[in-house]
Amino acid sequence: VRIAVLGTGTVGRTLAARLAGLGHEAHVGTRDVEASLAGTQESWDGSGTFAQWHANNPDIALGAFAEASAGAEVVFNATAGEGSLDALGAAGDLDGVVIADVSNPLDNSQGFPPLLSVCNDDSLAERIQRAHPGAKVVKTLNTVTAAIMVRPADVGGGDHTMFVAGDDEDAKATVRSLLEAFGWRHVVDLGGIRGARAMEMYLPMWLQLMGARGTPMFNVKVVS
């Protein structure tokens, strides 16, 4: 399946590499290919600059947002929350496309921990859905760090919970099958896209837990 991953940060790299490893035709999309390849910032995950990562992953195509998204069945939004609407706006016609939104609407303007730039009576995922009414937005994976997104078994033997929310049942089934391929065994459906509010408002808890534990390698399991 052709899958676009928008965003060249740690999350985008991790998703693209895992999807390619699973045999999908992965395309990474970015605003400006030249600028991304010229970037000197190194990822905290050890994958180096984007140019280094790109050189080490020669089977993953790289293009502008619209190039990467063209013909994709699923588009992962792995851009920073503040840039997500612009990035998807530049991705071309997304009608009928599944947008797997893994972003968080973090507002870093006031230091750490970040606030949310939207919450309570709206969410970034809802904004994306409103901006692309013909697309099928599914919120998922924003509640864990990149490494756990694609290899949940790396913590707690994979015995913890992922969430999905979205208005389109087929799109949720598509995303769910990708999650299962990643190794997710417990996926809870939070209903329509409004459920994304809950997933995004969980981020302050995630940030506090990361601070308390000193590592992002954790998740929560729903217990009953």
Place this chain on the structure above:
Amino acid sequence: VRIAVLGTGTVGRTLAARLAGLGHEAHVGTRDVEASLAGTQESWDGSGTFAQWHANNPDIALGAFAEASAGAEVVFNATAGEGSLDALGAAGDLDGVVIADVSNPLDNSQGFPPLLSVCNDDSLAERIQRAHPGAKVVKTLNTVTAAIMVRPADVGGGDHTMFVAGDDEDAKATVRSLLEAFGWRHVVDLGGIRGARAMEMYLPMWLQLMGARGTPMFNVKVVS
């Protein structure tokens, strides 16, 4: 230990009964004792009207907010979020007192699910702390339904997580010992009272999960 529980709803009743059962001198505080005893609304937990519950728990003292709180070492805020600041304002001098804040700032004015009346850059617990700078506010227990608050072993064998947040370490230790007496084995300290934002912003997730599961008898466990 003398402990006040402010609030006559399901949460207040559950906390007071459990604290009394553990041998504490439990006092339930309410705005207007006569009005509370005259109330005809029955709790969804089967404990009936407040007058019926009171008759069935004769060892638990009942008084106005200030009466119940006088001399209490710990005051549980189990009032509805919208009434919490008023209730604690009526509780008299709370300097040196541990306020265990179990409330949620729910805004029910726009139907179900409720929004939060405060979040992101502030929290109800922080507002309570600012209103009572001499008190020691500890946020806890707001992330589970009443029955689980006091008997965590009733779901998943108790193998799930509770949180505390507050600026005073001794107060957190006091609350933690009460939590342990309730049966909590995994209590994560989220740091200062600002951590209450994370605990209150978790509520939308809790509400979605309750909807998805059809029962409030669940909690989350932090897995690593």
